[in-house]
Each structure stands twice: as C-alpha cells, then as structure tokens.
Amino acid sequence: MTKFSISLPMIALLAVGAAAPQAVRADNLLINRVKQEQGMDLPARGMSMAQVEQKYGAPKRKLSPRGGDTAKHPVINRWDYASFIVYFEHSHVIHAVLNTPAGNNKSPESVN
Known part of the structure; x- marks a missing residue:
C-alpha cells in the first residue's frame, strides 16, 4: 500500500477546479443578461x-x-x-x- 498525501495548496487547487464550471456558467449567464438589457428600452x-x-x-x-x-x-x-x-x-x-x-x-x- 502506498501512502498518499495532499497538501493544503493542492486541496485548494482541486476545490477551485471543481467550482470552475459553475463560475464559468454564472459568468456566461451574467454576460448574456447584460447584452439583453443593453438592447432593451429600460x-x-x-x-x-x-x-x-x-x-x-x-x-x-x-x-x-x-x-x-x-x-x-x-x-x-x-x-x-x-x-x-x-x-x-x-x-x-x-x-x-x-x-x-x-x-x-x-x-x-x-x-x-
């Protein structure tokens, strides 16, 4: 059996990587909403x-x-x-x- 150790920076990197798809989706939604608002008479x-x-x-x-x-x-x-x-x-x-x-x-x- 091999020992596996993960450092705190590695855990943080993995956590950010797992959240990245959600952040990208949120950014795309925000960009689309801003573009839609710009085309409207508000x-x-x-x-x-x-x-x-x-x-x-x-x-x-x-x-x-x-x-x-x-x-x-x-x-x-x-x-x-x-x-x-x-x-x-x-x-x-x-x-x-x-x-x-x-x-x-x-x-x-x-x-x-």
Missing part, C-alpha cells in the same frame, strides 16, 4: 419617478421603501414592471434590470 439612470411613470406607465407593483435611517442609507424604492425592475434612490433611477424568472426576484408585499 429606464435610464437619473430619470425621476414621474418621468418613468409617464414613459412606461404605472408599475405592476410598488414595494415599500427601504432605508432612510441615516445619510449613508438613503431611501430606496423598487417598482416592478412585467419585464423589468426599477430601483430608485429617493425619487431618481439608480438602476433598472430585467425581471428574470430565476426565482431570485421574489417580492415582498406591495404598497398601493
């Missing part, structure tokens, strides 16, 4: 809530505002549309993303 950064609602109509859902407890944590609002989600800091767009069916866009209760 609300632009800096648009006001009124401008977004005027151009895209009323959202399906307006979630309760979050944050606002300190200057470092401004009020963030989220509006859900059928195919995208808009995030506002105070009353201006900071980001708009596709609403993917991946299950990671579960919404809390909406505000009417």
Whole structure:
C-alpha cells in the first residue's frame, strides 16, 4: 500500500477546479443578461419617478421603501414592471434590470 498525501495548496487547487464550471456558467449567464438589457428600452439612470411613470406607465407593483435611517442609507424604492425592475434612490433611477424568472426576484408585499 502506498501512502498518499495532499497538501493544503493542492486541496485548494482541486476545490477551485471543481467550482470552475459553475463560475464559468454564472459568468456566461451574467454576460448574456447584460447584452439583453443593453438592447432593451429600460429606464435610464437619473430619470425621476414621474418621468418613468409617464414613459412606461404605472408599475405592476410598488414595494415599500427601504432605508432612510441615516445619510449613508438613503431611501430606496423598487417598482416592478412585467419585464423589468426599477430601483430608485429617493425619487431618481439608480438602476433598472430585467425581471428574470430565476426565482431570485421574489417580492415582498406591495404598497398601493
């Protein structure tokens, strides 16, 4: 019987190698999503809530505002549309993303 020993660096290398296919898949999904978003007419950064609602109509859902407890944590609002989600800091767009069916866009209760 031969003795087999693996050093810590070798274990780390094996662990990274095993995770690499998942990381590559995640990178590809992210790249595809960014390309798809670039081809869509999403609300632009800096648009006001009124401008977004005027151009895209009323959202399906307006979630309760979050944050606002300190200057470092401004009020963030989220509006859900059928195919995208808009995030506002105070009353201006900071980001708009596709609403993917991946299950990671579960919404809390909406505000009417």
